[in-house]
Amino acid sequence: MTNSVNDLKNTDCALIMGSNCAENHPVTMRWLLKARDTRGAKLIHVDPRFTRTSARADIYAPLRSGTDIAFLGGMIKYIIDNELYHKDYVVNYTNAACLIKDDYSFEDGLFSGYDEENRKYDVSSWDYQTDEAGMALTDPTLQHPRCVFQLLKKHYERYDIDTVCEITGTPKNKYLEVLKTFCATGAPDKTGTIMYAMGITQHTVGSQNVRAFSIVQMLLGNMGRPGGGINALRGENNVQGATDMALLYHLIPGYINSPSNAPSNKKLIDYIRSVTPGSAKLQFSNLAEFRELVKAGFPNSGWKINSSKWIVSMLKAWYGDAATESNDFAYHYLPKRDDKKNYSHIALFEAMYKGEIDGLVVNGSNPVVGGPNANKEQEAMTKLKWLVSIDLWLNETADFWTYKAWTRSVHNSAVPKITPENIQTEVFFLPAAAVYEKEGTAAQTGRLVQYRWKGADPVGESKADLWIYYELGKRLKKLYEGSTRPEDEPVVNMTWDYDDGHGHDDIYKVARELCGYSLVDGNPVEGFAKLMDDGSTACGNWIYCGGATLKDGQWFYKPQKRIKEDPSGLGIFPDWGWAWPVNRRIIYNRCSVQPDGVTPWPGDEARKLVNWDAAQNKWVGVDVPDFVGTTAPDNPNFTKPFIMQPDGYGRLFAPTSAMKDGPFPEHYEPWESPTTNKMNSRDLNPATKIFEPEKQGTVDKYPIIGTTYRVSEHWQTGALTRNLPWLAELVPDMFVELSEELAKEKGIKNGREVIVSTTRGDLKAIACVTKRLKPFTINGKKVHQIGMLWQFGFKGYATGDTANWLTPHIGDANTTIPEYKAWLCDIRRA
Amino acid sequence: MANLTNLYDVSKCTACRGCQVACKDWNQLPASIKPFKGNYQTHEDTDGDTYTIIKYFEEEDPVHGVSWNFIKRQCMHCFDANCMKVCPKGAYTKTEWGATIHDPDKCIGCQYCATACPFDIPKYLKRVDKITKCTLCAGRVEEGLEPACARTCPTDALIFGDRDELLQIAEDRAKFLQANGFPNATIYGKLELGGLNKLYVLTDTPDKFGLPVDPKVPNVTFWQNYVQPYASWLIPLFLLASGTSFVTTRLIANKNKGHEEGKEVVNDAIGS
Ligand code: SF4
Numbered sequence A: 001m002t003n004s005v006n007d008l009k010n011t012d013c014a015l016i017m018g019s020n021c022a023e024n025h026p027v028t029m030r031w032l033l034k035a036r037d038t039r040g041a042k043l044i045h046v047d048p049r050f051t052r053t054s055a056r057a058d059i060y061a062p063l064r065s066g067t068d069i070a071f072l073g074g075m076i077k078y079i080i081d082n083e084l085y086h087k088d089y090v091v092n093y094t095n096a097a098c099l100i101k102d103d104y105s106f107e108d109g110l111f112s113g114y115d116e117e118n119r120k121y122d123v124s125s126w127d128y129q130t131d132e133a134g135m136a137l138t139d140p141t142l143q144h145p146r147c148v149f150q151l152l153k154k155h156y157e158r159y160d161i162d163t164v165c166e167i168t169g170t171p172k173n174k175y176l177e178v179l180k181t182f183c184a185t186g187a188p189d190k191t192g193t194i195m196y197a198m199g200i201t202q203h204t205v206g207s208q209n210v211r212a213f214s215i216v217q218m219l220l221g222n223m224g225r226p227g228g229g230i231n232a233l234r235g236e237n238n239v240q241g242a243t244d245m246a247l248l249y250h251l252i253p254g255y256i257n258s259p260s261n262a263p264s265n266k267k268l269i270d271y272i273r274s275v276t277p278g279s280a281k282l283q284f285s286n287l288a289e290f291r292e293l294v295k296a297g298f299p300n301s302g303w304k305i306n307s308s309k310w311i312v313s314m315l316k317a318w319y320g321d322a323a324t325e326s327n328d329f330a331y332h333y334l335p336k337r338d339d340k341k342n343y344s345h346i347a348l349f350e351a352m353y354k355g356e357i358d359g360l361v362v363n364g365s366n367p368v369v370g371g372p373n374a375n376k377e378q379e380a381m382t383k384l385k386w387l388v389s390i391d392l393w394l395n396e397t398a399d400f401w402t403y404k405a406w407t408r409s410v411h412n413s414a415v416p417k418i419t420p421e422n423i424q425t426e427v428f429f430l431p432a433a434a435v436y437e438k439e440g441t442a443a444q445t446g447r448l449v450q451y452r453w454k455g456a457d458p459v460g461e462s463k464a465d466l467w468i469y470y471e472l473g474k475r476l477k478k479l480y481e482g483s484t485r486p487e488d489e490p491v492v493n494m495t496w497d498y499d500d501g502h503g504h505d506d507i508y509k510v511a512r513e514l515c516g517y518s519l520v521d522g523n524p525v526e527g528f529a530k531l532m533d534d535g536s537t538a539c540g541n542w543i544y545c546g547g548a549t550l551k552d553g554q555w556f557y558k559p560q561k562r563i564k565e566d567p568s569g570l571g572i573f574p575d576w577g578w579a580w581p582v583n584r585r586i587i588y589n590r591c592s593v594q595p596d597g598v599t600p601w602p603g604d605e606a607r608k609l610v611n612w613d614a615a616q617n618k619w620v621g622v623d624v625p626d627f628v629g630t631t632a633p634d635n636p637n638f639t640k641p642f643i644m645q646p647d648g649y650g651r652l653f654a655p656t657s658a659m660k661d662g663p664f665p666e667h668y669e670p671w672e673s674p675t676t677n678k679m680n681s682r683d684l685n686p687a688t689k690i691f692e693p694e695k696q697g698t699v700d701k702y703p704i705i706g707t708t709y710r711v712s713e714h715w716q717t718g719a720l721t722r723n724l725p726w727l728a729e730l731v732p733d734m735f736v737e738l739s740e741e742l743a744k745e746k747g748i749k750n751g752r753e754v755i756v757s758t759t760r761g762d763l764k765a766i767a768c769v770t771k772r773l774k775p776f777t778i779n780g781k782k783v784h785q786i787g788m789l790w791q792f793g794f795k796g797y798a799t800g801d802t803a804n805w806l807t808p809h810i811g812d813a814n815t816t817i818p819e820y821k822a823w824l825c826d827i828r829r830a
Numbered sequence B: 001m002a003n004l005t006n007l008y009d010v011s012k013c014t015a016c017r018g019c020q021v022a023c024k025d026w027n028q029l030p031a032s033i034k035p036f037k038g039n040y041q042t043h044e045d046t047d048g049d050t051y052t053i054i055k056y057f058e059e060e061d062p063v064h065g066v067s068w069n070f071i072k073r074q075c076m077h078c079f080d081a082n083c084m085k086v087c088p089k090g091a092y093t094k095t096e097w098g099a100t101i102h103d104p105d106k107c108i109g110c111q112y113c114a115t116a117c118p119f120d121i122p123k124y125l126k127r128v129d130k131i132t133k134c135t136l137c138a139g140r141v142e143e144g145l146e147p148a149c150a151r152t153c154p155t156d157a158l159i160f161g162d163r164d165e166l167l168q169i170a171e172d173r174a175k176f177l178q179a180n181g182f183p184n185a186t187i188y189g190k191l192e193l194g195g196l197n198k199l200y201v202l203t204d205t206p207d208k209f210g211l212p213v214d215p216k217v218p219n220v221t222f223w224q225n226y227v228q229p230y231a232s233w234l235i236p237l238f239l240l241a242s243g244t245s246f247v248t249t250r251l252i253a254n255k256n257k258g259h260e261e262g263k264e265v266v267n268d269a270i271g272s
């Protein structure tokens, strides 16, 4: 979330799209309903299915799964055509005025630079026209035909209301109601929030769906302001923390690209060049020279000019005394990913299927239920030599080798008949402690890091994750003890000093490393601006730097703060927990004032978060200012509010390598679609990798759109909740929701069993025939969509067939997040 | 002492059923897992092991195409509680703050109260041969806590407090809703049956939520007017009477409801 959960109460309008927040993020509804009651805010829900969120919304608009860009593209056009954009904001805070190179083009679904054979773009033409210093040329009148604003206008010219509604299946009157209501937040005294979840991201165009949100929100001037923002509702209580710590294959902690085996990453200094914007063409050959350049400042770098300090501090934290300036701070110890390889979930399981992977550690994850094309992923696991499952229960993945695991209620020749005798995989199960049985922090969806103390002792032999990993590290180090081989140095020299003095793990030592400490005096580093790249500071994750301070001479962790006061009344609660970065609750908050840095937006004094205080010569405010603290708004170096971007502009146009599939979002059909693309003649996102061409279902055999989702009562793969009787009784069986119309066509009765089939598998479930799903009219034809829970498996009190037996192995062009939300199937009576 | 109660506002409820789970947790009630029948409302009604449920109403709607309404159901804790009047063993009492409490130790499972309740709340639990129902979490309230269901509600659809204050909130809220798209919004529990110690804000008329518009006490006046005053010296006679009516009510109950079907899972935490 760019904003916080509490901040939802400040909104004038919420567009909830690709999220069923009432069911999956119930607490968000608390604040949304407050906004409705106290400010008259309107709640809009856009979703293929009428859910418990729709039930509480003012406007419900159905849309066919996988057509969000058409829906939002039409919104962009509507904003521009009706001049509803927030002009001052757009001109000053976004790249609307920047001129784009002449060789950038878009024609019939393809951006310039496409390489058909490799399904890849050469992104070099997607760039600014620049002056000698490398800064973008601009036309603040927004009239120049090559300026971003005009290109944007041209790009979305095709997205007229009629065409959009034919694609999305949204009734025209509903679509217009949404457009009118949400786009009214373009008025300077109004803000609107967008809330989304997996309904947006789990598509072959998932990242571009989010990009479309950013364009809408920047046009309407809704970023960096209370009640605004783009708010990703994270699906697990600490998934934000997990990604912060780089549980993503292409990153190191703090969202820095991980080093690869590319020549450009060979030495530390090369790597620093590759992750520091604006440094590509500068002359430097070592850190000392680079430091001088950073000190002087260079254009097009933004706040990431400091990347070297974050990287070196991380290396110091990881390798201690073994990391010195003379050995490039042990940069050569860092594992380098293969530049040509994709290590995402789908790709890993494809490799496993081919027998390329020996072992797998699954921690708090359950791919036999949760992985796409789960039949195949389960088969892939049979090719492992060993599997370690760390979980609260012996879930479906831990028991993937049992008879029950291979029982299918519907026979399908494509699913192999495997029995335990055919499986050689050795499975180890480590029982893990539940969340209340251990202590530590969790970073929730609003980046708020909260410390939690232990409530009960772990049951039986179960252990906290930290215990498990601390022991694993200790034992690994023991195996390598005394080795003098250079290739063993990364393990031998790895710091692993989390001991509490009695041979046990000490979580405060982990916290100390994450928050950063000075190697001179051992005290906390009070913010990432104070990290150094000369080896004098150590910090495991720069975005967590500043999370600790000294209180009465002792280390104090700010996530432990519990002061329930909200001086501004804006839901900031600055002393409840701690949010990264530097306890900032609303990022980009410099946008909550006009470019002069002092004047609030007309009519919106109450929602001003920060301002420049000339008397004190610094930025001040009710939130921590998202700006270089002492740089006045008139300083030419830092006049733009999005300081993580090299040029400081919010990006209506995403230049060069920001996106793999285009600088503007364009509508493409899902891989399996019931129709052809009406916007251009490319059906599928041209930059998406196709893993299994032979598994593509076609509309003649599989005419119905399938999708998957969760309910309030079960959590993720249900490994936790299907084992709790009080939740199992609330949703006891796997069910499929379908419209009354489809039920009639197929002779399906409510509460009776049905079979759903795709090219990848079949499942049996109970029919839930409902008025809450209605057939769509798509390009003049009636199209049905059905939906089902992806939370069932064969273990626990509530058991049922696994929806992911049906879902495909295809993902987003940028992240490879699987397409769980739009695929083709058929349904019949069991 | 002022009356303390819950106010439940249907316009804020998201049917997350947190209250339903919190109730089972606090009262340590076992789950009864029954097959899914095509409706989110897995329990057709409250039962001996389930003191509260959220009911779901799915209907065509001229504006939205469909509407989905929810209501929480549990004991209404009527001021003039009929269950209390008919109970031959005096198993029911009123706390001074308005909760109707049923004492299982006194209960003989005769089920008169079940027949007498205008809201069909007291439920017979075969396993223990007793009636059970919502206690308004008297144990918690008397320790200064709010009821478990109200404590857990994420949206403040369910709040707890002084009935007079809640009544004011409810009336204001109904007016607000009437002016904001719900012309039929109303409150429930203020005057019904002379007042309930349970208040509702409804977005539509009570019948749309399965509530009796003008609830009436079932006709069991013979017992309450003639027999009960003399109960202390009619005990031998009463035992006979309860024995026979036990059989008849049981038969009716089983025919209509079939609560005891389905597999029962006793939660480990309960240890029973
Ligand atoms: S906890 Fe609150 S919102 Fe959830 S079902 Fe109960 S009353 Fe409704």
Ligand code: SF4
Pocket: B022, B023, B024, B026, B027, B051, B052, B074, B133, B134, B135, B136, B137, B147, B148, B149, B150
């Ligand atoms: S007041 Fe207590 S017993 Fe009654 S429904 Fe709520 S939680 Fe259950």
